[in-house]
Amino acid sequence: MSEVLFEIRDLVKEFKGVTALDRVSTTIRRGEVVFIVGPSGSGKSTLLRCLNLLEIPTGGTISFRGRDVSTRRRLHKFRQQVGMVFQHFNLFPNLTIHRNITLAPVRTGKATPAEAAARADELLERIGLIGKKDAYPAQLSGGQKQRVAIVRALAMNPEVLLFDEPTSALDPEMVGEVLGLMKDLVRDGMTMVVVTHEIGFAAEVASRVIFMDHGRIAADGTPDEVIRHSPQPRIREFFSRVL
Amino acid sequence: MRYFLLLMTGLLLSGVWGCSGSDKPKLVMVTNATFRPYEFVSGQKIDGIDPAIVREIADALGYELEIQDMSFDSLIAAVQSGRADIAAAGITVTEERKKQVLFTDSYVIAEQLIVVRRDAPYQMVADLKKAVIGVQHGTTGDLYVTKNIREPERYAHAPLVISALLAGKVDAAVLDSEPARVFVQQKAADLRLLTVPLTSEEYAFAIGKHNPDLLVRVNRELRRLKQEGRLDSIIRHYRELCEVEAEQDVVGGHRSMMAHLRDSLYVNFVKDRRYLYLWNGFLVTVCVTFFAVLLGIAIGFVVAVIRSTADQTGRWKAADWCCRVYLTVIRGTPAVVQLLIIYFVIFGAVDVNKICVAIVAFGINSGAYVAEIIRGGIMSIDRGQMEAGQSLGLTYSQTMRMVILPQALKNVLPALGNEGIVLLKETSVSGYIALQDLTKGGDIIRSQTYDAFLPLMAVALIYLAVVMLLTRLLGILEKRLKRNE
């Protein structure tokens, strides 16, 4: 079996009285493509955001490659190894597309400006947006923005990429291009954790599916086990509605 | 832009170091130079009976004399606090003032006279019971009228009282006899004096209670000047000088409107190079505003970053608390009051250039408003921006510097520009610490020509022109920034 990246034990997250995560435990290994699905408000985003400590857990432990990160002090060093793609892209509107991509590698010391620029060109070439390198985010379509956001995260050469509903804010005709890029990443062997409502896509590319309900993991297994043949009526009913 | 900065810095520095002199000990005299013939601004210098007498005394005692101009009601405080050694401004000896300062022997007996419009029915003091009376704030005329007749209208200086009288805002003006005579002579067609004085009183110099030694020495010199007849000749010299000038400044009665306007323009702006008061005042105003804006932005920036960081991360609690106190105090008190406190209390004992005091005061004042503007700008940036920066492995401060602040500043640029414009106008209260800014320049012209209209209009037009120019530049800048989106 491949190396363990995330080891999550009894993770609890409470927001002023609301328990968003209730003793969640799971393991994510290198090369896995884990999809997190479930009803709205079940804690999917919270779990994902705890993985790179954008949310600080109120209980339990998260270790990354064998090291407890919830007590780590220099969080940015840890976050450099974990990329994240947001529902609303969160590109930096004050910077060009090219600068959006090179900013973090240069400022964190991961690459020289020249290396970062070459890598950004290569990534933009790959997603066919090299012609937009000097444009600003506001000049791009939603699908283009999300693909730039993905390669911006890739430019840091992360160990794992987290996606929080990457296609939910897109017009339907743009969903395909983003899913296409994600599929390419799967083929390249990228470790990915994806929160999505695109169940068909999950069934197609996931190596594992986690079903969340009321802040707990209700099922954790292969797409077949969770999406198609779950023994739990509540889960079967959920998928029959969305598929 | 760079040349402009250089120019401004030069202006500031020449102001700061321009006043160094010989190594004789300094005697600082304060006065309010709007009281002919006792003290008035002539060219760029303060001249008159009081400066001339004090200069003779200072010379005899081996001091180098430095004269500072300030509002009349601040004079007593200035010698009390030790900012100044001697106040010489036609100050009347009263029991109240004696409690606060030491008075020298008197050098003049003056009367409070009543000036009315030529066509007004008043003849005696008793007729004034129902009249609206104008006085100069803080003078004995003010005290006497308040106590014995009725609550007066109080103006900042004597020429304003006369302007108010001419404009029909008050029915009578109570003024010291010397300036009253000069005014009436200048506007003989419109004004007259009541023959009986309201009261008579003694003028003396005021010295701080901590300095009885100086009092003894000044009194000795005063006695000598009296014996030598020098005192009388000084007083006579300035009375005559002012009477001659007053005749020259009279803008005559029965001419066409155009000719009248032309004469007024000449007297107010051209004669004796009076336009220099406006020009120099304008430079001071621009200089103070420019550096105060820079200081304000620097302070505001730091405060806004501290406040937002404390809000978002819970760090820097103590610094945040200090910032809150700063914001509450500065935004809860008027700028004039802050200016006076900084001048008299904080810089009370040390001798600093007034331009610097004004820059510091207005910079600190503006910083509070700028801080809230910038903080609003930071708060208006979507939380996702900070999350995206941090998820890429940038630190909080890196994301702040490279992502959040550039966007926030761009968003608040119009508001910052507005703050600059507000500040420009706010500096017009600099006259309270006798800094000769644009507004004060207009005041000085008015104190010489007794014309309230033209100098005020000129000052207003200059402010308006600067504000319109700034608004225009700001618009261009905004448009240029919008282009990258």
Ligand SMILES: Nc1ncnc2c1ncn2[C@@H]1O[C@H](COP(=O)(O)OP(=O)(O)O)[C@@H](O)[C@H]1O
């Ligand atoms: N910042 C927050 N403050 C308060 N409550 C929150 C916050 N974020 C999430 N929650 C609550 O936590 C629960 C889980 O939310 P979330 O993880 O966003 O669910 P999902 O992504 O599955 O829709 C919800 O009840 C939500 O209201």
Ligand SMILES: [Mg+2]
């Ligand atoms: Mg969600």
